[in-house]
Amino acid sequence: MYAEERQQVILDRARLRGRVDVTALADEFAVTTETIRRDLTILERHGVVRRVHGGAIPVERLGFEPGLSTRESVMTAEKTRIAKAALAELPEEGSILLDAGSTTARFADELPTDRELTVVTHSVNIALSLSTRPNLTMMLVGGRLRSRTLATVDSWALQALHETFVDVAFMATNGISAERGLTTPDSAEAMIKRAAISSARRCVLLADHTKVGNDCFTRFAELSDIDTFITDVRVDRPTADEIANAGPRVVLV
Numbered sequence: 189m190y191a192e193e194r195q196q197v198i199l200d201r202a203r204l205r206g207r208v209d210v211t212a213l214a215d216e217f218a219v220t221t222e223t224i225r226r227d228l229t230i231l232e233r234h235g236v237v238r239r240v241h242g243g244a245i246p247v248e249r250l251g252f253e254p255g256l257s258t259r260e261s262v263m264t265a266e267k268t269r270i271a272k273a274a275l276a277e278l279p280e281e282g283s284i285l286l287d288a289g290s291t292t293a294r295f296a297d298e299l300p301t302d303r304e305l306t307v308v309t310h311s312v313n314i315a316l317s318l319s320t321r322p323n324l325t326m327m328l329v330g331g332r333l334r335s336r337t338l339a340t341v342d343s344w345a346l347q348a349l350h351e352t353f354v355d356v357a358f359m360a361t362n363g364i365s366a367e368r369g370l371t372t373p374d375s376a377e378a379m380i381k382r383a384a385i386s387s388a389r390r391c392v393l394l395a396d397h398t399k400v401g402n403d404c405f406t407r408f409a410e411l412s413d414i415d416t417f418i419t420d421v422r423v424d425r426p427t428a429d430e431i432a433n434a435g436p437r438v439v440l441v
Contacts, residue, residue: 189217195227199236202246203401209243236398264294266396266420271295273418273441274358277392281305282355285384286314288339288377289360291394293317299324308354308387310340310380327352334377341376349383357388359414361395363402366430369411371404378408390415393436397422400431411435 189197194217202208210228214221228244231237237244271294278284281304286292288311296314299305301323309315310329318324331345359381363371370393372378385391385408393414400423412435419428421440432438 191227194219195231198224198227198244199231199246199398202237202244203398207240207243207245211242213243263396263398263420266422267291267294268298269420269441270394270396270418271298273439274298274392274394275300277356277358277390277416277418278303279305279355283308283353285309285352285354285357285388286311287357287359287381287384288314288337289394291396292358292360295358295394306354308352310345310349310384312338312340331380332376334374337374337377339377339380341374341380345380346383349380349387352387354388355390357384357391359385359391359393359409361393361399361408363404364393364395364399364411364417364431365401365403366411366427366434368403369407370409370414371402371407373404373406375406378406381408385409385413393417394419396420400427 198208198213210221210224213224228237228239232239235247237246267290270291274295275298283306286296286307286309293314296317304323306325306327307318308327308329312333315326315328318326329340329345329348331340332342333340361370362373372381391414397420411431414436416439417431417436418439418441423440428438428440
């Protein structure tokens with residue numbers, strides 16, 4: 189097993205069990221404890237676990253929200269496949285909303301240049317990346333800027349979204365499960381996400397497999413609020429079916 193493969197398995201174990209132990213992992217993989225500690229250090233640098241005495245805990249269990257730059261550097265192949273698949277959900281013309289997130293940012297990069305659309309977003313980095321596109325009318329939602337996600341929140345943003353109606357909202361999430369629905373660590377962003385979903389005729393969720401099974405601090409939507417969920421093939425079929433039974437069409441790419 190290559191180091192990268194072992195690190196992915198360690199991360200999966202941590203998310204499943206809530207924590208991992210250095211000694212147990214060394215025995216399982218037949219490597220030294222120092223090798224496991226190096227693996228955990230690399231995973232911590234990627235922002236997906238926090239080292240604790242004797243092991244590590246996934247950041248989701250700590251209520252910790254990785255920064256945007258950290259999230260943009262992981263699962264890049266999966267996010268690109270999801271973004272390309274989401275193009276099928278675009279209207280021929282009209283308006284869309286892009287939620288703040290690393291996968292929705294990747295989707296923004298894939299938007300076609302030959303289709304005229306109005307794009308509403310509360311994500312500053314998405315607005316900047318699309319600002320030079322002549323075929324797009326950009327509508328940037330104002331409000332307090334969260335430096336961790338570069339998303340605007342609070343009353344100004346809420347007021348704008350309450351007065352907005354779009355054809356399709358492309359949403360992001362930190363966690364999704366059949367039991368808890370869609371969740372995120374920050375309550376202010378959760379309020380914006382709720383308003384974004386309410387503003388749309390259809391909602392498409394873009395999230396890779398690492399979000400599935402995670403439950404964060406604040407719920408912002410039920411699965412029945414989502415029309416289509418596009419994720420990667422590392423979501424196992426029983427879990428995908430369980431989510432689909434709760435409402436959304438699930439697309440694995």
